[in-house]
Amino acid sequence: MAQRLDEPALRLLFTWLALLFFKIHLxxxxxRLHKDPRIGHEVVGDAYDWGGMHHLHAIARSPYTKASLLAGVIGSLRLYEITGELTHDSWDYLDFSHDQTMVVRVGRVGIVATLNDSTAGESAWSDRLDVIDGPISELQLREIGAMFALANRDLINRPVFSTLVYDKSIAMITCQRPPLRLKEFDPAAFGDVLLFAVRNYVEARAIMVDNSRDPAKVAAAIATGYVRFLTSDGEFIRPEIHQQSAI
Structure with a gap:
């Protein structure tokens, strides 16, 4: 069950997430992309859309600039209580860089957010998200991250963000949000995103699929796009059950 925040707390958390994502990618x-400089001098950041990063920078600086975040600027954002831990670390972080989607865990608090989708991910996956009625596992948290990332990637018409300044004293970060339209769901594309999200668990043999923990077999099953850890036949899978289900 997702935790609810009031508006000021939601804006503050979203601002912190934007700062975290921006600083990591800055x-x-x-x-360097290549360890051997003879191959090339490109850096990892060359692949990023720095126009989109500028928008995140504007959000991250909003407590300093006093810029208001208007409707639509806050993207998909869900908080969950985490149980059934697969690791013993109190901190976990994963992001889908090009989809501006991140998964953060601090102790038993799990956060999933997409920073530039104007809540498209939450809307696209509302049927699955709404059946969650209790704490979730780390694995399930990462699946939600994969769901949000794919929805953002599949947006046909993207929201347009801008920062407006009046009289050199009033700043507003705005969003023009088009009607929600997504590409047709592709199971293989989802499988690829989900496998990226849980690959470390697969390699550690922490996931069982079809009674096997063999990394090659588990990875191949997840890559089909029909493995689920969050729901089965439209019902929420309790965290203590760590086996797959199909759509």
Missing amino acids: KDRSV
């Missing part, structure tokens, strides 16, 4: 402007 570092990639100095991380």
Whole structure:
């Protein structure tokens, strides 16, 4: 069951997430893509859309600039209580860089957010998200991250963000949000995103699919796009059950 925040807390959390994502990827402007400089001098950050990053920078600085975040600027954002831990770390982080989607866990608090979709992910997957009626596992948290990332990737008409300044004293971050339209769902595309999200669990043999923990077999099953850890036949899978289900 997702935790609800009041408007000021929601804006503050979203601003912190934008700052976290921006600072992590800003570092990639100095991380070389090739260890051997003879191959090339490109850096990881060359692949990023820095126009989109500028928008996140504007959000991250909003407590300083006093810029208001208007309707539609806050993207998909869900908080969950985490149980059934597969790891013993109190901190976990995963992001889908090009989809501006992130999964953050601090202790037993799990956060999934897409920073530039104007809540498209939450709307696209509302039928699955609404059946969650209790704490979720780390694995399920990452599946929600994969769901949000794919929805953002599949948006046909994207929201347009801008920062407006009046009289050099009033700043507003705005959003023009088009009607929600997504590409047709592709199971293989979802399988690819989900496998990226849970690959470390697969390699650690922490996931069982079809009574097997063999990384190659589990990865192949997940890649089909028909493995689910969150729901089965429209019902929420309790975290203590760590086997797959099909659509």
